[in-house]
């Protein structure tokens with residue numbers, strides 16, 4: 001089946017059309033080869049992201065003053081190496097305490113920065129869709145079927161080191177096929193985070209834009225269709241961020 005099975009999204013009839021489409025596309029693409037990961041690897045990372053919630057090692061790590069205060073054993077994966085599992089679990093369960101040390105350790109263990117970015121993105125996409133479908137009372141979607149195909153394996157020659165732990169595409173270095181990503185002065189650091197792997201960046205933001213706002217600078221919801229006010233959106237975001245320890 002070249003295109004994979006269609007995603008049956010519960011409650012789709014009650015959702016904004018572009019939101020339902022963005023969720024379905026994000027989920028379906030977990031089962032397709034990415035820029036550096038195969039379809040099977042992406043699905044194993046997604047399954048690993050879900051398993052992190054039942055990981056006793058993550059529980060022990062979270063209870064420690066520092067993520068390095070105690071040796072913890074994360075629930076292993078049958079299909080992924082230990083340093084991949086560690087990155088995925090830290091992204092899902094303890095992201096607020098990720099430092100350059102984690103990046104250095106997993107890269108020393110053999111992970112490329114490109115893989116680091118795509119693994120992080122797949123883990124976040126999985127967590128985001130799971131949170132959304134659970135939040136609307138639909139529970140977790142079944143994993144998509146893997147689609148045959150190879151990753152592009154195309155290095156990003158425009159990327160330069162930093163400003164965070166991995167290389168990114170600076171707005172002034174964006175090539176013509178990526179310049180639109182930073183159009184309209186939308187070169188906030190939060191958008192730059194995954195730009196080492198530009199195809200994955202676009203996958204992430206196709207979902208994030210639909211879940212939140214494509215341009216957060218709009219006043220109120222001028223020209224944007226939402227069922228709650230901008231103030232209500234930001235109140236929910238602030239409360240959820242505080243409860244999750246996200247202080248961006």
Ligand SMILES: [Zn+2]
Pocket residue numbers: 052055056057058059073074075089
């Ligand atoms: Zn864990």
